[in-house]
Amino acid sequence: xxxxxxxxxxxxxxxxxxxxxxxxxxxxxxxxxxxxxxxxxxxxxxxxxxxxxxxxxxxxxxxxxxxxxxxxxxxxxxxxxxxxxxxxxxxxxxxxxxxxxxxxxxxxxxxxxxxxxxxxxxxxxxxxxxxxxxxxxxxxxxxxxxxxxxxxxxxxxxxxxxxxxxxxxxxxxxxxxxxxxxxxxxxxxxxxxxxxxxxxxxxxxxxxxxxxxxxxxxxxxxxxxxxxxxxxxxxxxxxxxxxxxxxxxxxxxxxxxxxxxxxxxxxxxxxxxxxxxxxxxxxxxxxxxxxxxxxxxxxxxxxxxxxxxxxxxxxxxxxxxxxxxxxxxxxxxxxxxxxxxxxxxxxxxxxxxxxx
Numbered sequence: 001x002x003x004x005x006x007x008x009x010x011x012x013x014x015x016x017x018x019x020x021x022x023x024x025x026x027x028x029x030x031x032x033x034x035x036x037x038x039x040x041x042x043x044x045x046x047x048x049x050x051x052x053x054x055x056x057x058x059x060x061x062x063x064x065x066x067x068x069x070x071x072x073x074x075x076x077x078x079x080x081x082x083x084x085x086x087x088x089x090x091x092x093x094x095x096x097x098x099x100x101x102x103x104x105x106x107x108x109x110x111x112x113x114x115x116x117x118x119x120x121x122x123x124x125x126x127x128x129x130x131x132x133x134x135x136x137x138x139x140x141x142x143x144x145x146x147x148x149x150x151x152x153x154x155x156x157x158x159x160x161x162x163x164x165x166x167x168x169x170x171x172x173x174x175x176x177x178x179x180x181x182x183x184x185x186x187x188x189x190x191x192x193x194x195x196x197x198x199x200x201x202x203x204x205x206x207x208x209x210x211x212x213x214x215x216x217x218x219x220x221x222x223x224x225x226x227x228x229x230x231x232x233x234x235x236x237x238x239x240x241x242x243x244x245x246x247x248x249x250x251x252x253x254x255x256x257x258x259x260x261x262x263x264x265x266x267x268x269x270x271x272x273x274x275x276x277x278x279x280x281x282x283x284x285x286x287x288x289x290x291x292x293x294x295x296x297x298x299x300x301x302x303x304x305x306x307x308x309x310x311x312x313x314x315x316x317x318x319x320x321x322x323x324x325x326x327x328x329x330x331x332x333x334x335x336x337x338x339x340x341x342x343x344x345x346x347x348x349x350x351x352x353x354x355x356x
Contacts, residue, residue: 032117034149035075038141038174038349039066040127042206042316044263044308045247046270047169047182049227049237056169057191059227060240061184063247064173067206068199068346072138074123076106076146082118090124105140105167106147113151121147127341128213136220140167141174141349149351160349161192169224177348179251181244199345202254203321209331210339211287212313218281220311226277233273256320260299260306263318267308274311283312287336291315294334303327 041064049059085103087094106119121143125135144164148155155163157176165172172192173180178199185191227233243266250259274281288309295307295317305319305327319327324342331340 032150032152033075033077034146035073035352036142036146036149036349037071037073037352038138038145038171039068039346040070040072040135040138041066041170041173041180041346042308042318043170043173043310044251044259045240045244045266046310048224048270048273048311049233050169050224053225055188055191056165057188058169058182058184059233059237061244062170062173062182063196063244063251064170064180064182065204065206066174066177066180066199066346066348067343069343070125070127070138070341070346072123072125072135072142073352074121074139074142074146076143076150077120077122078115078117078150079120080117082120085118086120088120088122101167102143105143105163108163108166109144109147109151109153112148113153115151119147119150128210136168137170137174140164140171143167144171144175145349145351157348158192158194161194162188164349165191165193168220170220175349178345181248195348196248197251199347202251202345204345205319205321205324205327206343207317207319207324207327207331208341208343209287209291209315209317209334209337210341211285211291211315211336213338223274223277223281223311226279226281227273229278230273230276232269232276236269236273239269256304256306260304260318263308264296264306271309281311284309285313285336287334288313288315290334290336291317291331294330298327298330 043062043064045063047058047062051057051059085106087099087102102121123139141164144160161172161175164175173182176193176195178195179197179201180193181196182193183191243262246262250262292307292315295305298305304323305317308316317327317331321344328340328342331337
């Protein structure tokens, strides 16, 4: 930047002063920081397979419930002095593919806000990551909210859901609260998630049987890309609207028997696609099958309970809140179950302060 040719001496002095002020403002602009908290979610009607991998537009709609008590907390700081984005997860600096994925979403935010600063991202989970408890959902929902706020954007829920979707499809569902539906839409504009019922609409609980805390070898992003290699995926997708309607009605009417039947069917259908993909994906472990078999037996004996399994070995066992103690005790007695996490319906992603 320099004064224009032909300016008189006084004008040149004024122009240099203006340029110096602009440069001072750029290099010494206060650091923009924001923190957000988001919950993972458990999908009752699963998202598996994209029709557009870049935009993460799903092949079918899905329905889920946010999990209160489990969370990702993320702080984003845009800093002019940083030469590149930095990612610290649970106190450990992370590079490679994980950082690239975070930087990709930050680049979208930077483009929306017309800023260029790199960011420091500090994030922590209070539950195991990469084990089928939707850690990417809460992570990218929190990143979308904290990052957009730190960049000076004020996005509404629909816009935030669309943004979070670009980092992780299931993250779109962790933006709204309670029981959530993600519409597959026709494009980027109308593929977003919204609440179909508040957290207190139905007092359900998710008792998560932990059979492995190890990070899965094949992540969901890679798995989605394999979905169409299964001969079962087309039938699964074609039947999606029917399962969505049944699940939605079961939730709105608090019909546990109907809910149990469709949730277990949908989970088994997704894993059938995984197991018949090329290469095949086998997320279940012997203890996973042990829990699922036990749950079916318990329900047959009159206990209101059902299972669903995301892309991982751990089994989500749904039941009314009144049955938590019974279900948790039974799960802990099963060989191979190392722990049980209990979560009720959770709220929306939110901005938090340092003390929260």
